Amino acid sequence: MHKKTVFRLFILMMLFGALIQPAAARESHQGGNPFFKAWTTPFRVPPFEKIKNSHFLPAFKEGIRREQIEIDAILASKAAPTFANTILPLDNSGIFLTELEAIFRSLLDAETNDELQRIAQQVEPLLAEHRDNITLNEKLFARVKAVYDQRDRLSLSTEERFQLELRYRHFIRNGALLDPKQKFKLREINQQLALLTLDFAKKVLAEDNRSRIVINNPADWIGLPPAVVAMGAETAKQLGLEDKWVYTVKVPSMTPFLQYSQKRELREQLHRLYFTRGDRDDELDNKENARRLANLRIVRARLLGYPSHADFVLEERMAKNPATVNAFLKQLWTPALKRAQNEAADLQSLIDKEKGNFQLASWDWWFYAEKLRQQKYAFDDTVLRPYFSLENIRQGIFTLCDKLWGLKFIPLKNMPVYHPEVEVYEAREADGRHLGVLYMDFHPRPGKRGGAWSGTLRDAYYQNGKRQAPISFLVCNFTRPTADAPALLSIDEVTTFFHEFGHSLRALLDDGRLRGRDGDIAWDIVELPSQIMENWALEPELLDLYARHYQTGQPIPTELVAKLKQAGLFNQGFETTEFLAAAILDMAWHSLTAVCDYDVRQFEKGVMEFIGLIPSIVSRYRTTYFKHIFSGGYSAGYYSYYWAGVLDKDAYEAFKEKGIFDKATAAAFRANILEKLGTEDPAELYRRFRGADPKIEPFLKSKGLIEE
Numbered sequence: 001m002h003k004k005t006v007f008r009l010f011i012l013m014m015l016f017g018a019l020i021q022p023a024a025a026r027e028s029h030q031g032g033n034p035f036f037k038a039w040t041t042p043f044r045v046p047p048f049e050k051i052k053n054s055h056f057l058p059a060f061k062e063g064i065r066r067e068q069i070e071i072d073a074i075l076a077s078k079a080a081p082t083f084a085n086t087i088l089p090l091d092n093s094g095i096f097l098t099e100l101e102a103i104f105r106s107l108l109d110a111e112t113n114d115e116l117q118r119i120a121q122q123v124e125p126l127l128a129e130h131r132d133n134i135t136l137n138e139k140l141f142a143r144v145k146a147v148y149d150q151r152d153r154l155s156l157s158t159e160e161r162f163q164l165e166l167r168y169r170h171f172i173r174n175g176a177l178l179d180p181k182q183k184f185k186l187r188e189i190n191q192q193l194a195l196l197t198l199d200f201a202k203k204v205l206a207e208d209n210r211s212r213i214v215i216n217n218p219a220d221w222i223g224l225p226p227a228v229v230a231m232g233a234e235t236a237k238q239l240g241l242e243d244k245w246v247y248t249v250k251v252p253s254m255t256p257f258l259q260y261s262q263k264r265e266l267r268e269q270l271h272r273l274y275f276t277r278g279d280r281d282d283e284l285d286n287k288e289n290a291r292r293l294a295n296l297r298i299v300r301a302r303l304l305g306y307p308s309h310a311d312f313v314l315e316e317r318m319a320k321n322p323a324t325v326n327a328f329l330k331q332l333w334t335p336a337l338k339r340a341q342n343e344a345a346d347l348q349s350l351i352d353k354e355k356g357n358f359q360l361a362s363w364d365w366w367f368y369a370e371k372l373r374q375q376k377y378a379f380d381d382t383v384l385r386p387y388f389s390l391e392n393i394r395q396g397i398f399t400l401c402d403k404l405w406g407l408k409f410i411p412l413k414n415m416p417v418y419h420p421e422v423e424v425y426e427a428r429e430a431d432g433r434h435l436g437v438l439y440m441d442f443h444p445r446p447g448k449r450g451g452a453w454s455g456t457l458r459d460a461y462y463q464n465g466k467r468q469a470p471i472s473f474l475v476c477n478f479t480r481p482t483a484d485a486p487a488l489l490s491i492d493e494v495t496t497f498f499h500e501f502g503h504s505l506r507a508l509l510d511d512g513r514l515r516g517r518d519g520d521i522a523w524d525i526v527e528l529p530s531q532i533m534e535n536w537a538l539e540p541e542l543l544d545l546y547a548r549h550y551q552t553g554q555p556i557p558t559e560l561v562a563k564l565k566q567a568g569l570f571n572q573g574f575e576t577t578e579f580l581a582a583a584i585l586d587m588a589w590h591s592l593t594a595v596c597d598y599d600v601r602q603f604e605k606g607v608m609e610f611i612g613l614i615p616s617i618v619s620r621y622r623t624t625y626f627k628h629i630f631s632g633g634y635s636a637g638y639y640s641y642y643w644a645g646v647l648d649k650d651a652y653e654a655f656k657e658k659g660i661f662d663k664a665t666a667a668a669f670r671a672n673i674l675e676k677l678g679t680e681d682p683a684e685l686y687r688r689f690r691g692a693d694p695k696i697e698p699f700l701k702s703k704g705l706i707e708e
């Protein structure tokens with residue numbers, strides 16, 4: 001989605017005053033709707049206390065109407081298409097709608113209710129149709145193409161050229177170059193893909209819900225900690241089963257069972273249920289869906305002029321093409337598999353020592369790994385938490401930003417918020433200039449979805465040559481304070497806080513000269529600003545500044561920090577291998593270039609045999625329940641989690657080389673990455689920061705795949 005410079009709007013309004021006036025007239029009927037008034041709030045933040053659910057639908061309709069007027073104005077131009085009269089106003093169109101959508105979606109995630117969900121169902125089709133009206137507008141495409149075709153003769157800046165090419169490709173990737181018959185076919189394929197995707201997800205959901213083991217006899221609890229027993233009882237109760245214990249294939253239920261249950265046959269039963277989902281040759285079987293999805297994607301890619309679906313997807317990613325991704329995965333696979341084999345040998349010797357008399361199987365891995373972990377690194381979460389109060393961590397992050405960039409975060413009181421628990425801060429440059437506003441919303445409550453995320457209520461943009469400051473937010477579900485203690489976070493929560501803050505920081509530092517930002521940042525680099533922040537979280541130099549016992553003020557003991565670091569490498573062979581197997585499977589399905597009547601089970605088996613996956617590890621996802629790639633938008637993209645990992649570890653090396661608070665390195669990271677992502681080729685930006693392409697070794701070290 002794209003913001004506007006109002007300067008451009010101003011010209012449009014002068015040229016097409018007649019079109020704009022009725023809009024102004026209509027607004028006067030909207031009386032109390034705050035979306036139709038100028039906001040007088042501090043920093044022009046949304047006046048949350050005035051926004052009611054009933055304001056959204058009329059505002060969306062108006063936003064769509066306004067953007068359509070802006071598009072029509074571009075088309076009404078009699079002048080030959082230029083960057084200034086076509087690309088810029090297109091880039092500047094829809095600012096009202098974009099900000100409205102940002103507010104709406106943030107509420108839908110963080111403070112939702114049934115009415116808002118119903119409104120979302122009304123709004124989604126309106127927005128989808130509106131976007132199609134722009135993307136499939138032949139006259140608009142003709143103007144964009146005319147500018148694109150003369151791009152070499154125009155004296156465009158690097159960023160302008162990048163934006164022009166991005167826009168042009170957006171049109172052709174959606175079929176703008178096809179003839180009417182082909183366009184019809186494309187629309188048909190897209191519809192079929194949408195239906196198959198939904199059916200795939202529906203079947204996985206149904207499998208998740210039916211796949212469970214029921215324990216009738218308390219003797220079968222053996223090994224389970226009380227909390228895991230209680231969880232099983234709770235699940236049973238929800239299913240209306242009294243005096244029974246139920247464990248499902250959902251990860252929070254399955255993993256503790258596999259970790260602790262001493263009943264090997266029950267572990268096998270549960271894990272088999274997990275990895276045979278969608279592959280039981282019954283009404284929930286997903287093999288046919290997967291086969292048809294893979295084939296239709298081949299047809300669509302070829303129709304659009306790409307050899308394979310992976311070629312189509314990767315064109316817009318930093319990796320650029322399947323060969324690069326495959327080489328990347330192969331480079332990781334060999335050391336990961338070797339480490340996993342060593343780990344398997346360790347687990348087997350534990351089994352042998354206990355006279356288990358069986359071969360390690362996939363359902364044994366969690367159980368013996370947990371035993372080994374306790375033997376090697378036992379330390380208690382409750383010992384750590386008192387050093388990580390929420391207030392201390394927040395202060396630690398602010399201190400880090402001050403040390404690196406001189407940034408200051410000043411608490412703002414009495415700001416409009418969507419919930420009283422939300423905290424608001426003003427971010428300022430070292431010289432005191434206003435940079436942006438940050439909302440932080442820390443704890444779970446009904447109406448907030450699970451997990452942690454960051455986003456913007458307003459992206460930075462330019463108006464009359466002046467930067468309009470962004471508004472970012474981060475939302476988490478962290479441990480709450482209790483009657484006698486502040487919120488004391490787990491290590492996972494600590495790194496999550498640093499991670500999400502990194503996303504917010506990028507939004508706050510974003511320059512905003514051309515829009516088209518967030519949605520256009522190549523996926524495989526978008527996690528760099530967030531993941532790199534996690535590196536600082538457990539650095540002794542920073543811990544010393546923030547990780548203080550909430551009662552005594554004592555710093556965290558160094559031996560505890562050392563243990564934490566070591567334990568981080570445990571079982572990484574397994575985790576890396578099961579991840580890579582899934583990433584390789586994803587690429588295998590989406591690198592196919594010809595439609596074929598694939599036998600899904602055989603195809604997958606062939607891939608796993610080819611890479612030599614050991615029998616005690618199952619791919620993190622098998623084809624028939626791989627929702628990321630068959631219903632989640634990650635097709636030919638599952639690799640990107642590790643790709644961003646390579647970038648973040650290599651980028652952090654730059655800091656380690658010069659000192660983790662080195663200001664010059666921080667300035668280069670800000671100038672080339674934090675301010676620029678989404679405006680130029682990401683590989684080029686990265687080289688400018690680092691002076692070289694990223695190296696894979698720091699990532700391998702962080703996974704324990706090569707020696708420090």
Ligand SMILES: [Zn+2]
Pocket residue numbers: 499503527530
């Ligand atoms: Zn993230």
